[in-house]
Amino acid sequence: MCGIVGYVGTQKAASILIEGLKRLEYRGYDSAGVAIQQEGRIDVAKKAGRVEVLAKEVARRHFSGTAGISHTRWATHGGVTDANAHPHLSSDGKIAIVHNGVIENYLSIKKFLLGKGYAFVSETDTEVLGNLIAYHYAKETDTKPGSRLLESVRKTLRHVEGTYGIAAICIDSPSEIVAARKGSPLLLGVGEGEHILASDAAALVSRTRNVVYLKDGELVQITPDSFSISTVDSLEVSPVIDQITWSIKDAELSGYAHFMEKEIFEQPAALENAMRGRFSEDGSTANFGGLNLSATDFRQIDRLVFASCGTGWHACLVAEHLIERFARVPVEVDYASEFRYRNAPLDRDALFFVISQSGETIDTLAALREAQRKGYKALAICNVVGSTIARESDGGIYQHAGPEIGVASTKAFTSQLLISAMLALYLARLRDMSYSDGVTYVQGLKAAPDLVRRVLDQAPRIKEIAQRYAQCSDFLFLGRLSLFPIALEGALKLKEISYIHAEGYPAAEMKHGPIALISERCPSVFFVPQGELFNKIVSSMQEIKARKGKIIAIVTEGSDLPAGLADETIWIPDCHEAVLPIVATVPVQLLSYYIAVARKCDVDKPRNLAKSVTVE
Ligand code: AGP
Numbered sequence: 001m002c003g004i005v006g007y008v009g010t011q012k013a014a015s016i017l018i019e020g021l022k023r024l025e026y027r028g029y030d031s032a033g034v035a036i037q038q039e040g041r042i043d044v045a046k047k048a049g050r051v052e053v054l055a056k057e058v059a060r061r062h063f064s065g066t067a068g069i070s071h072t073r074w075a076t077h078g079g080v081t082d083a084n085a086h087p088h089l090s091s092d093g094k095i096a097i098v099h100n101g102v103i104e105n106y107l108s109i110k111k112f113l114l115g116k117g118y119a120f121v122s123e124t125d126t127e128v129l130g131n132l133i134a135y136h137y138a139k140e141t142d143t144k145p146g147s148r149l150l151e152s153v154r155k156t157l158r159h160v161e162g163t164y165g166i167a168a169i170c171i172d173s174p175s176e177i178v179a180a181r182k183g184s185p186l187l188l189g190v191g192e193g194e195h196i197l198a199s200d201a202a203a204l205v206s207r208t209r210n211v212v213y214l215k216d217g218e219l220v221q222i223t224p225d226s227f228s229i230s231t232v233d234s235l236e237v238s239p240v241i242d243q244i245t246w247s248i249k250d251a252e253l254s255g256y257a258h259f260m261e262k263e264i265f266e267q268p269a270a271l272e273n274a275m276r277g278r279f280s281e282d283g284s285t286a287n288f289g290g291l292n293l294s295a296t297d298f299r300q301i302d303r304l305v306f307a308s309c310g311t312g313w314h315a316c317l318v319a320e321h322l323i324e325r326f327a328r329v330p331v332e333v334d335y336a337s338e339f340r341y342r343n344a345p346l347d348r349d350a351l352f353f354v355i356s357q358s359g360e361t362i363d364t365l366a367a368l369r370e371a372q373r374k375g376y377k378a379l380a381i382c383n384v385v386g387s388t389i390a391r392e393s394d395g396g397i398y399q400h401a402g403p404e405i406g407v408a409s410t411k412a413f414t415s416q417l418l419i420s421a422m423l424a425l426y427l428a429r430l431r432d433m434s435y436s437d438g439v440t441y442v443q444g445l446k447a448a449p450d451l452v453r454r455v456l457d458q459a460p461r462i463k464e465i466a467q468r469y470a471q472c473s474d475f476l477f478l479g480r481l482s483l484f485p486i487a488l489e490g491a492l493k494l495k496e497i498s499y500i501h502a503e504g505y506p507a508a509e510m511k512h513g514p515i516a517l518i519s520e521r522c523p524s525v526f527f528v529p530q531g532e533l534f535n536k537i538v539s540s541m542q543e544i545k546a547r548k549g550k551i552i553a554i555v556t557e558g559s560d561l562p563a564g565l566a567d568e569t570i571w572i573p574d575c576h577e578a579v580l581p582i583v584a585t586v587p588v589q590l591l592s593y594y595i596a597v598a599r600k601c602d603v604d605k606p607r608n609l610a611k612s613v614t615v616e
Helices: 013-027 051-061 106-115 125-139 148-158 259-265 267-275 295-300 310-327 336-342 362-373 388-392 411-430 435-446 448-456 459-469 481-498 507-512 534-545 580-598
Strands: 003-008 031-038 041-048 067-073 095-100 164-170 173-182 187-190 195-198 210-213 218-222 227-231 303-308 331-335 350-356 378-382 396-398 474-479 501-506 524-528 551-556 568-572
Touching (some): 003 013, 003 095, 003 173, 013 031, 013 051, 013 067, 013 195, 031 051, 031 095, 041 051, 067 095, 067 173, 095 125, 125 148, 125 164, 148 164, 148 173, 148 218, 173 195, 187 227, 195 218, 259 267, 267 411, 267 448, 295 411, 303 310, 303 362, 310 331, 310 481, 331 336, 336 362, 362 388, 378 388, 411 435, 411 580, 435 448, 448 580, 459 580, 474 507, 481 501, 481 524, 481 580, 501 507, 507 524, 524 534, 524 580, 534 551, 568 580
Parallel strands (some): 350 378, 474 501, 524 551
Antiparallel strands (some): 003 067, 003 195, 031 067, 164 173, 173 218, 187 210
16 A cells, blocks of 8 residues: 655666565555655655556656665555645645555644644645655754664654654755655565565565665665664664565566466465465465464464454455364455454464455454464464564465456455465364375365356357446345355455456345346346255355346356256365365366456556555
8 A cells, every 4th residue: 555665876866766666566555656856856746547648757857876775655544636736845845755554643743743833735744754854863963873764764754653664865865765664564675786675575675675674664775785673762673684585577567468368367376375395295274384383383273363354354264164164164255344343252272363365454464463462363364475474473475466456356365365275284183183084185175177167168258248237237146155255355356347247145135125226237246165065055046047147157067056057167176175265266266367358457456455454
């Protein structure tokens, strides 16, 4: 949510910043801007609209400076206008700042600054921050050379309530950036004669793979040849330099039309990566290196509590189903945003889990911290290495799905489902699951990548179906048991990228209200796996058919679905029960994707959304 890029080095900063912003655009795309240090000035270019609009303006102005900061915005305070776009200049023209997050006490700071003669041209909380830095900077005349901007930022942050990732430059110090974070991600890329700051590794991996993940409460001061990290309380920090393991190619379209499409087709590989090295030698259970709890600890646990947001929350619901079904351990699932405030009573021996692709979702992070504050171990299933949730959790499981750029989560979701299935297996084998059932389960999981490939092979057919239904006004997604969460996920995918109203329900629940929506323009997507509830689901389909509702059925190959009941059929291969949610997800991802494309929607940057939601 909002992307920051900063650069100091020997190359022209503007093109590096624009390239970085393009890679971060999925974090926010309301407006974008750069501030470049050149010839004793700070030149600012900023525009409402996409980074492409800014790129044209930057090219027109031929910026030549070798230091600068930039931003792509997801609006919180103030509408989408050029004036509200970042960077913001302090009213004395000395400081430029970009900011990701929300300053909660900005109104009282603004009142104070207005009293001191500072002026404001935007409605943002960020401009308040920039002017407060300028205020302290004006007073810091005795500070030793080279520390004046740093100390001004530090003093400012001591007065600020809220969350921030910021980067600031000062007109008097042409090769220096000071940045800080609290609640918003920020990384430092350590290059040869250059340093680069970014909200996400995607923006800097083309220049360096050596990174320092800043922690909350830390400030970093960078010049082309040096960097130093300290805390808001003025303590020095010894940096740990990590290596990014993926390459720039992983964050490029590589011939696909959209990142969402690419990521849907990357799912077999993502599933393989999630499983790699994680099965026991005897092939009967899963092993996880980073849980930091012994088998004995796990046996003490009498309940698991999962919390997450959006698609991750759907993965939690699948985890609930699989863990209760196979390990017979009770599981509760909460929205992270609710858990943090509702002061839920937890059992003495509960274990807390969060699921987050980005590892930066503020509601999920807050839920994790709340569980830890209550004294619970809190573990995470997370994709982004070094993210805040990955670092703050007491242990966890990395997904290794690779960078996910499309705002609509796809490969991260199925990878979370697979890891949930592996966790269910691990817990089940600690309890009542036999060796041979464990072996069958592991073989079932290992088949998942190939089964997903078989569903992907149907993409052309699913595209044709999508084109026939692309102009519908509403959709129902209906599934039972482990496929009820997939119905929710199908509905979320469709509405977030195509703006069609869609709802997910347990199939039998449909007759208690949603059936009123049924019309020729409101088709139902039914998940109809072969199994114990097959006949019940067929009855629900008959109820829709009787009301002239169109049906798209996702059906197990070889199934004996009555002829003519479904208007469209998409086949999924027969598979182990633990893999069913994964193979059933792929058709609804493809259906949503192709519907959005047919409606000419901006699939990777849907309106009003941002990939990683770092504000409440
Ligand atoms: C998924 O398609 C969504 N864009 C969104 O619901 C997302 O899953 C949610 O914001 C949680 O993100 P996280 O997994 O990065 O924490």
